[in-house]
Amino acid sequence: MSMADALKEARRCLNCAKPGCRTGCPIENNIPQFIRALRDGNLGTAYEIISERSNLPAICGRVCPHEKQCESHCVLARNKNGIKVGSLERFIADFAHINGLKPIPPTTGERGSVAVIGSGPAGLTVAGDLAKMNFGVTVFEGMPEPGGVLMFGIPEFRLSKVVVRREIDQLRHIGVVFKTGVLVGPDITVDDMFAQGFDAIFMGTGTALPKTLDLPGKELAGIITATYYLQMVVLVENGKLDARETLLHDSDRILVIGAGNVAMDAARTAIRRGAKSVTVVYHKTDKQVSAFPNEFTAAQKEGVQFEFLQSPTAYTAAADGSVGGLDVEEMVQTPEGKFKPTGKHKVIPCDRIILAIGQKPAARIVSTTTGIRVDERGFVITRERPYGMTTRAGVFSSGDVVHGPATVVLAMRESKKVAAGIAQYVDAKHLLAECEE
Numbered sequence: 403m404s405m406a407d408a409l410k411e412a413r414r415c416l417n418c419a420k421p422g423c424r425t426g427c428p429i430e431n432n433i434p435q436f437i438r439a440l441r442d443g444n445l446g447t448a449y450e451i452i453s454e455r456s457n458l459p460a461i462c463g464r465v466c467p468h469e470k471q472c473e474s475h476c477v478l479a480r481n482k483n484g485i486k487v488g489s490l491e492r493f494i495a496d497f498a499h500i501n502g503l504k505p506i507p508p509t510t511g512e513r514g515s516v517a518v519i520g521s522g523p524a525g526l527t528v529a530g531d532l533a534k535m536n537f538g539v540t541v542f543e544g545m546p547e548p549g550g551v552l553m554f555g556i557p558e559f560r561l562s563k564v565v566v567r568r569e570i571d572q573l574r575h576i577g578v579v580f581k582t583g584v585l586v587g588p589d590i591t592v593d594d595m596f597a598q599g600f601d602a603i604f605m606g607t608g609t610a611l612p613k614t615l616d617l618p619g620k621e622l623a624g625i626i627t628a629t630y631y632l633q634m635v636v637l638v639e640n641g642k643l644d645a646r647e648t649l650l651h652d653s654d655r656i657l658v659i660g661a662g663n664v665a666m667d668a669a670r671t672a673i674r675r676g677a678k679s680v681t682v683v684y685h686k687t688d689k690q691v692s693a694f695p696n697e698f699t700a701a702q703k704e705g706v707q708f709e710f711l712q713s714p715t716a717y718t719a720a721a722d723g724s725v726g727g728l729d730v731e732e733m734v735q736t737p738e739g740k741f742k743p744t745g746k747h748k749v750i751p752c753d754r755i756i757l758a759i760g761q762k763p764a765a766r767i768v769s770t771t772t773g774i775r776v777d778e779r780g781f782v783i784t785r786e787r788p789y790g791m792t793t794r795a796g797v798f799s800s801g802d803v804v805h806g807p808a809t810v811v812l813a814m815r816e817s818k819k820v821a822a823g824i825a826q827y828v829d830a831k832h833l834l835a836e837c838e839e
């Protein structure tokens with residue numbers, strides 16, 4: 403949006419007494435107020451208002467499903483003319499970054515010290531909120547750069563890494579310390595962290611383990627996971643890895659198994675990197691595709707092909723011993739909506755298969771310390787009081803590692819509540835220690 407377009411859009415806002423847009427925003431951004439400040443030309447104030455609730459507005463402005471959240475709750479949306487809240491949020495945040503606006507003062511660190519493990523939306527939200535509440539915060543991140551899926555998952559063409567780095571720099575400015583390349587579990591344990599004097603520890607470690615398909619031929623070379631593929635692309639595009647050291651092979655015929663957002667990102671990335679052909683294989687119909695509708699439509703427009711109602715049954719080998727095809731069985735949808743195999747098979751030829759069928763949490767932390775319980779699928783169990791504490795006192799958690807793969811803003815919503823829970827816990831701990839003295 404240009405400045406003129408942003409002002410024009412802001413002037414259309416009716417400033418409702420009961421703003422539906424705010425209710426529709428999972429983190430309850432004060433949308434009418436920041437739009438009013440923008441309309442009055444006070445961009446600094448507009449950014450200050452956004453920064454009260456969000457640590458990642460330039461990112462949310464780009465990747466949040468606004469059409470399902472704030473924008474769908476706008477009264478003007480009833481006439482299909484709702485305010486473009488996402489674009490306004492993005493405009494204000496970009497303006498603030500480009501002009502070096504830094505409305506939040508650095509933390510004094512006087513209220514206590516907290517270790518945050520993982521620097522995706524969950525970790526960054528907890529870190530930012532606690533720093534704003536005057537806690538000292540150190541983030542431990544296993545990857546060479548902070549950002550989690552924002553940096554190493556969502557592709558550049560949807561979310562520029564420059565934007566991610568700018569948001570993280572805002573957190574550095576308010577005093578958050580980042581330690582990258584440190585994998586908690588193998589490199590340092592939760593017990594070591596408590597021994598170093600942290601009052602509380604937060605785990606926002608996401609779902610690091612991609613699911614795989616246990617099919618005949620699974621050992622063939624050329625079958626990779628979407629998370630590996632997207633990570634390698636970022637590392638190669640940032641000059642951190644030579645493409646020849648990876649399994650990217652850009653000119654291949656690629657099959658992507660799965661039809662969620664991760665599958666669309668992998669497929670659209672492969673198209674951009676020059677694949678001969680990219681085909682998404684999905685065992686249900688186009689009506690059940692779980693990717694955001696705009697992602698699905700974009701993939702179709704960009705030339706990604708789709709094989710619906712095809713369930714993978716085996717990987718087949720090429721002459722050189724690597725994967726050369728995918729054996730699939732046709733499915734049929736029953737009148738009750740269930741999917742049943744028909745017994746009809748075919749082989750879809752390919753040079754590479756990318757699996758995008760979901761992720762689950764890794765056990766690096768829970769297996770190297772005691773007391774943190776997980777459910778039968780490996781997701782961390784947390785409690786209501788203090789909000790987000792695990793079964794181990796002082797260790798908190800939120801984001802995908804707790805509720806399963808979801809969205810950036812849902813990880814942020816939960817993490818805001820957990821940051822408040824951590825503050826409550828650390829304050830209570832200090833108070834108790836004072837009483838005992």
Ligand SMILES: Cc1cc2nc3c(=O)[nH]c(=O)nc-3n(C[C@H](O)[C@H](O)[C@H](O)COP(=O)(O)OP(=O)(O)OC[C@H]3O[C@@H](n4cnc5c(N)ncnc54)[C@H](O)[C@@H]3O)c2cc1C
Binds near residue numbers: 548807
């Ligand atoms: C390809 C892809 C595209 C997506 N697109 C969108 C989108 O457009 N819009 C949207 O709203 N959502 C999208 N999502 C979902 C969204 O990104 C996630 O829900 C969100 O990132 C979850 O945040 P998180 O902080 O819980 O986990 P993550 O973002 O996964 O961050 C976890 C971090 O913890 C680190 N870590 C893990 N274990 C350790 C350890 N032991 N020690 C140190 N560090 C560790 C990881 O390296 C990582 O940096 C997408 C997800 C993917 C995979």
